[in-house]
Amino acid sequence: MSIEEVRPALDEELISLRGVGLAFGNQTVLSGIDWRLARGQSVLVVGPSGSGKSTWAMLVAGLIPHSIEGRVTGEVWRHPRLGRAGAIGYVFQDPDSQFCQIRLGEEVAFGLENKAMDPAAMGPAIRQALREAHLDAPLTMEHQHLSGGNKQKLALASALAMSPELIILDEPTANLDPVATDQVFREIDHLTDDGHSVLVIEHKFQALADRIPWMILMGRDGRFHRFGPTAVLMQEERQWMRAEGLIADPPSPRARGHRSPAARPVIELKEVAYRYHRHGPTALNGVSLSVQPGELVALVGTNGAGKSTLLKVMAGLVKPQHGSCVRPDTRQVAFGFQNPEHQFIFERVVDELANRYVEGPIPDDVAALLDEFSLGREARMSPYALSQGQKRRLSVAVMVQREHAVYCLDEPTFGQDARTREVIMERLSERQQRGAAVIISTHDMDLVERYATRVVAMDGGTILFDGLFEELMRHPDILERAHLAPGSLDADATGEPAATFGPVAERARKSLLGRLNPAWKLLTVFVAVGLTAFATRLDQTIAVALVPLVLLAGFSGLRLTSIAKRMAPFVIFFALYVWTMTAYAAVGPKTPVIQFLWYRLSYPGFLKGLVLGFRMLAAVSFGVLFVSTIDLVDLVKSLSRQFRVPPKFSYGTLAGLRFFPQFQEEWAKLRLARKVRGRDARWSAIRIVTYALPLLSDAVRLSERVAIAMEARGFIGPVTQKSDARTYYEASTVTWGDAAFGVVAVAAVAAAIWH
């Protein structure tokens, strides 16, 4: 690395790059970049997919080479003001992997903690930031329940909370509906009006062109094609933009396939209702829809309207709880996930396209596909190593390589440049004209107009409109409700409200045990369970097991029935312990035994089994007591505050653990992706091996992205190493109650043993 500090030419300058290049290993990504950013200057960054726009932005923010190692050449200078935590706010492309906490409030607070803000001031600051980002949801809501678009708003709020000097938005609206997109664009206006510098990478740049005065055009070779005033570039560079596939040719009226009225529907839904969790909100409610062969149906509507769920129902990924659903066998359905990685099952691009391991030269049909989707150069690369745009192209190429009766695609053009959008839609359109039914969800009304034979508008899990695009345009009321008309006022609904914390968990959190400090509670539970090893007689173990059970029943806020439910599996294990010892325990020659089949049942063995069983129950009950009365975030914060665990480790672990539920979901999606591709492993033992790679490589990428996102929010330096260098939002304190609980619990166990 040769980064030299050079003096800026102007005092106003925030960033200056001179002859900057970047390479990962021996692969050059950026080169010859000369650029300056003045305070208050806002820049729109435009270039074809895979040209290195995101990489460049990370270099500007200093995430490269700090968080991602890369060889930077040339001179990079940043104003010292950009050195403080949060001075450069960053909103990433992927809405799922930029969070590291569990609930909304904590998420925004994470950055404030890194700035060591007084926790008392955090509440108002958080609410203010959420308001600015137009996200109207309770602070205690878990963000995994937010729709993709609302996640982007949360990411923006997290950046805004830190009052940044420079905000980098990396395709912030790729996942948003037109209304939300418009809001973000307006938000960008506010930011620039307030004197912030904003860098926006955006494929839908035409709408932003008259708002952002400066523009960078980035070429495929990782060099700046041009940097200048937006108005000038928009005029003079039209040719180049068209050649690079950044703007589409003026839409030509197309002959859209028309469904033959006599055809039998391939998919027929009647009064379908679906909810993800038993107590959760309904994702679909009374949806009736039939799709004929030869149709291209576009599902439109606000984020969280139920579009993805409806697609999953049609593909058989989820089974609706109510209503009837007639659809072809899953093998006849191709499903394109929002995340293209779910589609991949091979280790190389060429194998993916051939749907088998390719030895020797590339077969002609595969070569043609590679060409068609401009993946020729990447043929022998791992699908996971492609850029987001390339992955999306590959996943669509994989889907169309085999004929299916139905194609369901969730946002197939998400984050793509005009050329890729075109390639993808043309291929789907071809399939549709050959008689397949194609159903896509999208926010892109231009695409709907050009390709869809029918449009279905959704809101709140119901269908508002089902018909032709032109007809939909004549219904302003529906356009407004489905958030399809930019400029409509009501726009702050969050798709799904908080629902995971049922009343039971809430009661437990507020109970006497729930209010204790989780770190000290963990220590107490440790000591208590450690002592159980000394209980060797039956009366001792029964008494020991009673201690946590009494505590659970009396002070955990859990109802007896729910305690019984939690303990039920362990009663079975208890029985197993007793049986095993009764049947197998070594007994002296004089002990009477009962011969039963080939077992020798003995009374001393039975007693031994009871002892082991009760000891197990004691350990397990302490565990249940701990798990059902703590909050993971609070535990992590307490471990840092009370036990001086470096925040790097505690927060890093939390960021990793929060993905756990996602992996269960991921597993289910992978199974369907396999099924769709006809490669379902026959039995589960094989399944574990074939599933390990996609699942684990996903895990690796997530880890990397989350780590970068955390560092982008100021989680660097002392605040990651010293527990007292940061502040803690809503972390529990230590009181006499914690000491009392420790003494009582340990003393009770000791008394039970040595009575």
Add this chain to the structure above:
Amino acid sequence: MSWKMRDIVLTAVFSAICGAIYLGWDLLFKAFPIVNPEAQAAFNGLWWIAGGIVPFIIRRPGAALLAEAIGGFMEFALGSPYGIQAFTIGLAQGIGIELGFMLGRYRHYGLGWLLFACGLGGVGNYIYSYFYYGVNQYSALNQIGYLVVTIVSGAVLAGLLSWVVGRGLKRTGVLQNFAVARDAESAAS
């Protein structure tokens, strides 16, 4: 040698997944109780695979111990029949593996060292089981058998399996930014 943020997050994510695998193994083990100590021991190794795969990828001091602590904690939190002992035995196994990599001065992560370290995880498992799971009540011969089989099981189910999966993962190219990708020894091994 110092831990990067992504090393920690990866440790947490991988260990949590391993924790779920441990739980599955617990339930399988409970559903088909085996009493022969050596046969029992043969299954043990999978319970510390997090301590093999994570250090193989990130190569940091303490990686095995942290991975086992998190894996054990998840196993416990998801409802292991072993209760909080799922966590404490995880620490014992993690310390064993950690010792192995420490003896390699945290420089060697090839197949041989992986087998060796994960075998030592078996020693940790043995010592814990000796005190808490009644291994001390076996005859001397059975105790030796239990120890030897546990060590071999650890080397194979934790060490070898980690190596196979880890190398497969390396081939996908996603590990480019982790220590495993920069290491010449693993490329040669």
